[in-house]
Structure formats: structure tokens, C-alpha cells
Amino acid sequence: MTESSPHRTGPPSRPLTGLGWGTVAIGLIALVALTLPTVALLERTLDARPSLADERTRETLVEALRLSLVTSVVALAVIVAFGTPVAWMLARYRLPAHRLLDALIDLPIILPPAVAGIALLAAFGRRGLLGDELEALGITIGFSTAAVVIAQVFVGAPFYIRTARTGFGRIDGGLEEAAADLGASPLRTFWRVVLPLTRSSLAAGAVLAWARALGEFGATIMFAGNRPGVTQTMPLAIYERFLAGDLPTALLLSTVLLGSSALLLVVVRMLGEPGAPR
Amino acid sequence: MPRIKSLAIFALIMTLASFGLPAAPATAVGLDCPPTAAATTASPAAGSIPDAVAFPDEDVELTVFAAASLTDAYAEIADAIEAAHPNVFVTVETAGSQTLVTQLTEGAEADVLATANTRTMEQARNEGLIDGDAVLFTANRLVIVTPQDDPAGIAGIDDLAQDDIRLVVAGEEVPAGRYARQAICAWVGDDADALARIGDNVVSEEVDVRSVLAKVQLGEADAGIVYASDAAAAEIAGTPVRIVEFPDDVTTAAAYPIAPVAGGNTEAARAFIAFVMSDEGQDILDHYGFTPVS
Known part of the structure; x- marks a missing residue:
């Protein structure tokens, strides 16, 4: 998601040629294959008639949804607060081992969730790299809501940093120099010149990171455990209900999470619209 | 910065809204005591040897759905069977007992089902997923x-x-x-x-x-x-x-039933079950910490 998102202006409509029809045929098959699971999920949920009258179902849904929203928003705040300076640094300064640093920050994007879970345990687990230091400070991260947030920050941050870095990189350095020449402090320059020019990059990166945090599953279940109201986020609750053979509730939770993600998508679209307030 | 501001406001609203969700009664932090196991209506017989005990002569591919706790023991049992019968190929798929039953309900194909409790096996039986009666093969x-x-x-x-x-x-x-x-x-x-x-x-x-x-x-x-x-x-x-x-007066025994899956290769399934019940099968289970059936 960058400023040049393809949905800004629709493609011109042109008559279909022979190749066009072939493309359309393949496209339609792919379209059906890609949308079928979502449609089937909704159909099956309606079919299963999950009932919110069931107290257990309601409790699971409310606790997991609340925990998911709270943790993902906290994770997002952490990501923006720490990710913005990192992105700025990567875009503006030539650091030693710049490319390596760049790659390391991107790594969680391609890291399989199970690897992320093990890596987090290795770092923050009780017997992990920082285990003794944290224990000495009286901090235990495992099985706490903090562990959920850490997992979400870990997997979500690269999406924000990457997008923000690209946005910062596109700004003409001359503008900053001009602002400095006119007597603006670096902070004021950043706030009044850089931010207004990159806000849609930052917002798009933030939404991506948020969506990733909201959906985080693998690392959470390995690193944070599974306790309703404490570490059991929506994806964990879905998995737990599925394993328990409670398909109706698993379907209901999935549909709710699908709805939340769709809402995020709508927000991204709105942010990307040319007519959106600047 | 209306965009960033609106995103921040959206995030804030979502978070605050989550607290407005119908308050669930605070979950008792703790443990709920499950009702004491009701005597299962048709408790599987312990250790009754199934009728057909020999693997067929032709090539057989046998799929075994086994409870997660059986993972290592069944892998070794599969190896032992394959070593003794070169025409038999055993695939063991393991998951939680409930998941196995859900998968079978959803149309997964298997020949043998081994669960970690009689409750899930009973459920499989009621849904017509197994062929005949289950036997208890270990504890x-x-x-x-x-x-x-x-x-x-x-x-x-x-x-x-x-x-x-x-x-x-x-x-x-x-x-x-x-x-x-x-x-x-x-x-x-x-x-x-x-x-x-x-x-x-x-x-x-x-x-x-x-x-x-x-x-x-x-x-x-x-x-x-x-x-x-x-x-x-x-x-x-x-x-x-x-x-x-655990103290001796606290019963913690879990019984494991096994049965052929309906619609599978029941002849080979019975031969697999017979091997599990044999001294060799029971020795493997014993090695992996299970209690042999008497």
C-alpha cells in the first residue's frame, strides 16, 4: 500500500480480444477459487446457527474480541512510536551494515509463525536470552498479555517500518534543508514538512501492521499460551473451539474476525481514496 | 494530519467499543470441576481379540488416526508392522482425539481410529463412523x-x-x-x-x-x-x-479404545488392532510409558 495504489483510478475499459478472453477465463477461475472459502465460511456459519444465547459462546467471543482489539491497538501504538524513528533512520542515514539491518527488520515478514514463536521464547522465555535479567527485575513475560503484545509487535512492525521507510525515502531532501535554512528545528521540520507528505504511507503501513497483529496466531500460541481473557485472542479462540469439536462457535468467531478484517480493509480503501481529506 | 488522526480515532473507538460489549460474567479464574465420568453406555471390552488377525497378502495402505499422545508409540508400531509385512504400508496421523473425530465427520478417510478416551470413541460410534465395537488396547x-x-x-x-x-x-x-x-x-x-x-x-x-x-x-x-x-x-x-x-487414592487412569473405521479396509484394520493387542504391540506401548491392558 503506497501512494500509487492501483485502485485510485480504475483501469480503462477496452474491448476484449482473443487473449483477453483467455485471461478472463483464467481470472474467473482464480476469482472463484479465492473467494470461495470466504463465501463458504459465511454460508456454513449461517447454516450452523451458532447461538449467542449460549453463555459459553458469548463469553468466549466477548473476551477474545476485547483482548484482540486491546492488544492489537497497544501493539500498533508501540509499532508507530518505535517504528517511525527506525524507518526515518533507515531512509535518511547510511548506517554501517545498512543492508543487513534492513533485511533483519524485514525478516519477520517472511518468518513462519512457528519460527517466530520459538525465536520469541529463545529471547524472552524464562530460560531465554533475557530470562535471568527479566526474572531479576521481577518481570515474567510468558503467559501474560504482554507476551501477546510482544508477539504482535514482532510480526506487525516490519510492515509499518517498510512502508514508512519507502514513504520517507520519496521525500526530496532539499525540502528539509530549505526548512532548516528558514530556521525550523529538526523536530518542527519533521512534524510540519515530512509528516504531511508521508501521512498516507504511514497510515497504510499502520493499517497493515494492525491487521497482521490482529491475525497473529502461531507465535502467540507458542509464546503466550492460551488463557481466556489473558492470552486467548480471537485466532486462538477459533483454534481452541475447533479442536474442541465446537464447530459452530469456531465458525461464528471466524466470521466476526473476518468482519473486523473487512472493516480494516474498508478503512485502508478510504485512506487511499483521492478525495479523502488531506 | 486528518488521515493519521482518523486512523488513531478509529483505533481508539474500536478499543473503547470493545469495553462496551455486553459484559460477560467474569470468568472464574480457576478450574471448573467436570461432572464425574458417567459410566459409558456400552463400555468397550478390554482386550478382546478381534476376529480376523492376519494382514491380507496383497499390497495394503493403511491409514491410522491416532490420539496425539500415541504419536511415538504408534510410529514404532507402524515400523514393526512394515518390517514384518513388506506389503503393508502404514500411515499414522495424529491429532487430539476430538479433532480426529471431527475430521472423520468431515469426510476424512482412515481405516483405524484410536482415541485417548472412551467419550470421543462413543461419539464416533454414535455418528456411525466406526465399524463394530471398540476394544480397549492400553491405558x-x-x-x-x-x-x-x-x-x-x-x-x-x-x-x-x-x-x-x-x-x-x-x-x-x-x-x-x-x-x-x-x-x-x-x-x-x-x-x-x-x-x-x-x-x-x-x-x-x-x-x-x-x-x-x-x-x-x-x-x-x-x-x-x-x-x-x-x-x-x-x-x-x-x-x-x-x-x-498423583496420590494412589486419586484415580487418573485413562483408557484408550481402538476400532476399525466404517468404510475403510476393515480386514487390514482388524489385523492392525490385533498387532497392537499382541505381546509385541503391548511391549512397544509399555516402552512409551503406557500401561498394558490386563
């Missing part, structure tokens, strides 16, 4: 496990009620989690205070019993409740855990 018992260095000093079940123990159990719908709750509840009896204290110590309800074991092996948890077979598997894998037995 397992619960144990308390701690990391090797026992950081919390767990000498017995009463230590689980100490302050600030990080106890991990399986979820209440996982057979191992259900047995663990039954054992704790049987031990505390009417002492609601002890039950509450143990409940407060539960830091995670894992989705399967092997995850409980992993949390203890990692040292993330001070104690966990798993099967003796899981503790044996940890030992065999080279990452042993310390075992603390």
Missing part, C-alpha cells in the same frame, strides 16, 4: 511434571496450591485436561479454597497435552499435568522432565 495415567531443576519445589499435588506456581494444564475439552481437572477435584474434595488456589495458578490452558509438556520442558511453566506416556516421550527425546506421581 495411561496422569502425572505431574516439572522442569528437571524443579524451580518451584513441587513434591506432591498439595504443592500445586502454593502461591505463585505457574501451572499449565490442557483445556477442559482435551481428554488430558478433563482427567487433570477430575484428579484435582477428587483430591481437593470439598476444599473450595484449595481448588481456587490451584485454579489461580493455572496460567495457560493448552490446546493439546503435548503443548503442556513443551511448556514444562522449556521451563516456562513450573508444573504441568500430562500423561505418563508424555513424560516417557520427553525422556526418550532427550529432554526429560521430573515426574511427580
